[in-house]
Amino acid sequence: MTIEFDNNLPIYLQIMNYIKREIITGKLQPGDKIPSVRELASELQINPNTVQRTFQELEREEIVETRRGLGRYVTSEGSKIMTIKKEMAGELIDNFIRGMRELGFRNEDILSIVAEAVNDKSRESR
């Protein structure tokens, strides 16, 4: 596991997003154990405090839960996962459409631009 950090976004948010994506795409399943703070910190070469903060936030969002003395686990509540996915997608799309409208694009423009981009970029996907 490696993450290329983007300097503009707090590291803890980048890790949060990374873990959420792992869950959404099924690489982390509900009930799976996630790495300990120390493990993850040394693996990613970052400060344990930062990892700690990541997990705190994930817990606040009820995506991860602590089992005393056993470690942290992905919430076993499967419905939560779909909720996260919808939330993240909803945010993405809202941002996008609001931004495009502010630039003066109309609905048809937006649709055709997306259509083009989606195909154009299919080469880059793996």
Added chain:
Amino acid sequence: MTIEFDNNLPIYLQIMNYIKREIITGKLQPGDKIPSVRELASELQINPNTVQRTFQELEREEIVETRRGLGRYVTSEGSKIMTIKKEMAGELIDNFIRGMRELGFRNEDILSIVAEAVNDKSRESR
């Protein structure tokens, strides 16, 4: 002119975006004078230094130019405007599509979601 400030983004960036949008949508034309630092600061109820920062960055992006002792003007190079629009739109769409892909959406999914969202939100547009 009023801007509702969003606390998560630096004010100077929000003003930058605001002005870029004014240019893109034609409310500010190439060669137009933009407000002075002091004017805009008092209008927006913010510190002149913050406005100064905004203009400095816009100048670095060659969107605005200073004429000594006279004030600042939108760059008279019309071609710049299309460039800005494309840059801003490109960034929006890249972010969006990358994000959706990371969430596991496929091209068809993305397209249909956008189609739906665009119509759904047409009420809000004016």
Added chain:
Amino acid sequence: MTIEFDNNLPIYLQIMNYIKREIITGKLQPGDKIPSVRELASELQINPNTVQRTFQELEREEIVETRRGLGRYVTSEGSKIMTIKKEMAGELIDNFIRGMRELGFRNEDILSIVAEAVNDKSRESR
């Protein structure tokens, strides 16, 4: 007469330098009349105050002198011209050599670089 203004240097200094060069290279001779403030201002499309300032400074440096009711003239004292030339050249060379030394260049380096540059740039001269 036209000058392309460089935004980093005050306009009045740029005009001063321009006039000094005209004198040094003999295009303006000692005793020649120079244009009036209004003439020069309208020719260069700048504020008369700026031209006024230029002339004031040139007068302070005794390069130009006012003859009441007749206009301004290049000083008739020929020796002054050589002085100006030496001053300007001296400043240029001091700046240059100090700068190069600060960058760690040695005497030999400086000489060879200048030799190269001088030849390299002879194409551009007209």
Added chain:
Amino acid sequence: MTIEFDNNLPIYLQIMNYIKREIITGKLQPGDKIPSVRELASELQINPNTVQRTFQELEREEIVETRRGLGRYVTSEGSKIMTIKKEMAGELIDNFIRGMRELGFRNEDILSIVAEAVNDKSRESR
């Protein structure tokens, strides 16, 4: 570390130049940590904002990079250093030669003047 400030040039530019020279002459190596904003500000007896401005500009020129919460470091890309040196030297020499030409000096004149000045000033160098 002390800098004698020249009143004609903005302080932040003088510090920028100072740091660039430190890097070029090898006193600051790629990857080295540079002083924190507060440190340098108190050392040079200037306002932290001024130092901040300095570093911001150096960062924009990719000479320095920020590691979040850790401090700022000289870019580890060694090639950048030669680029800076060439840029700075190129600017010096361009200014110099253009200036001398404008004063009516010919290539031979320039060369001999430099030769003389370099030797003349060798006393001051160390």
Added chain:
DNA sequence: GTGGTCTAGACCACT
């Protein structure tokens, strides 16, 4: 501890 942003207010050079 670090840097990033912002406010308040000042002085200066330039047009």
Added chain:
DNA sequence: GTGGTCTAGACCACG
């Protein structure tokens, strides 16, 4: 009037 720079001091997020 304009912008450019600087000081003084504050608050915040991040690691």
